[in-house]
Structure formats: C-alpha cells, structure tokens
Amino acid sequence: MSAIRLLGIRDTPLSVPEVLDAVGDHAAGGTTLFVGTVRDHDHGEPVAALSYSAHPSAEAELRRVAEKVAADFPLTALAAVHRVGDLRLGDIAVIVAVAAPHRGEAFEASRRLIDDLKREVPIWKHQRFADGSAEWVGACG
Template sequence: MTTGDVVHAAVAASPIAPEEAYAAVDSPFCGAVVGFSGVVRDHDGGKGVTSLSYSAHPSAERIIREVAEEIAARHEGIRIWVAHRVGPLDIGDQALVAAVGAAHRGEAFRACSDLVDLVKEKVPIWKEQFFTDGTVEWVGAGA
C-alpha cells in the first residue's frame, strides 16, 4: 500500500458504532488499528449537561471527506473511517468516531490524532448543549 485510503467519511443522523469503524479500516496490511470515540459527557465547564444536539452546515459532508483525504495524503499507507453525528444525542452517545489502520502503531496514533483535530477545527458542525440548570449554550466547531 503506497497511499492513504479514505474508507468512509460522513455526517450521520443515526448512531455510529466504533466497532464498525475499526473493522472497516482493518486489513492484512495493518499492524495497528487506532480509534477515537467522542462521547457525550454529563458535564462541561463545571455545569451539568442533560443532552446535546448537533447541527451541520450543508457543506459538512464534503468538508469531512476533504479533511479525511488531507490526512490520508499526509500519512502514507493508512486507512481512515470517520463520522460525526448530527441531531439530538443523550449522555453516553457517540458524537464523533474515527478509526485509522496502519502498518505501525505510531503512524496510526499520529494520523488518528491529526484526523480528530482537523475535523474539530474545520468541519462546520455546531453543538447545542442543554444544562441541568435550564440554560443552553451553542458551541461552534470550525469557528
């Protein structure tokens, strides 16, 4: 394998499963499969969180693919799977799942970290957080 391969890059309205991502990037070439799951937690900034809702700009699907392709171009021989949820999510739900397969663990870890950082930086997805005190806060990815 001489170039990176984007197996999957999407914005998803339905639940995403890390196991699916890991299986999709695994191959006989890969000696390492590294994954990341961004999970909805019950707190932020010292306040209790009850739920979240993600909204995406119409360009988000194209941009998440471009981000994955950029990372694949930077890291030779990797396989990438990435998806970000939109819509309402509860505590414990997967919001962002990324997986990278590579020949060696160091390359897989570096590529997965780069992928998650770039998705958070560039993909136009906004988070609406609902707090236990009844307040709401919008957080903009790519802002």
C-alpha cells in the same frame, strides 16, 4: 486505492464495529480508534441535553480533511463518522479510526484527523445545562 474507507455524517446511532471493520487491513501494524461520547458535564456544569447540527457542506469538508490526513501520512485505511441530531448522555457523537503500517503513524494521523475534524468541519454542538442555560460550541466542540 484510497486509504479513505468510510466517511459520513448521520442522524442515526454510530457503530464502533462498522468503523473498525472499515479500516481492517492486513497491511496495518497498528490501528487506532477514537470514540467521542456525550458526557454529563462541561465547564463544571451538569449537561441536561445536547444536539449537533451540520452545515450542508459538512460532508464535503469532512472528505477534504480526510484526504489531507491520508495524503500526509502513510495510511492503509481511514474512517470518520459524526452524529447529528439530539443525543443522550453516553451516546457516541463521533468515531475516527486509522490503520497504518506502524503504531506511531496511526496515533499521529488519528490525533490529526479528530483535531482537524473538530476545527474545520462545520458541525455545531448545542448544549443545554441543568440550570437552564445553553451554549453553542463551534465545529464539533
């Protein structure tokens, strides 16, 4: 059975309980959860609005990243979901969770999962700042 329990790119609000439920496993001695939220600033500038866009291949790339992490670590479960569309301050943009027999493996795999997702999955963040300027940040930012 694959350790991958839940993957998705969604235009609806993300649910921490859904992701935690997906990785629940009696064989796991450690479960890690990372929740990325929209903050009110970046580069020391106030953020006024933010949106995420995804390439049509993003879900396939997310699966590829997840499969690599699952192959490289002795995991019992893995989940990753990312939001697209317009988000408000405080909204959840991404959630990753990993369950493993031991906490060290869970922490290491979780860090690798979020870092690889941000680096390799074609999701782009468009930030608009309070002063009217804007920027695109590649691969989740």
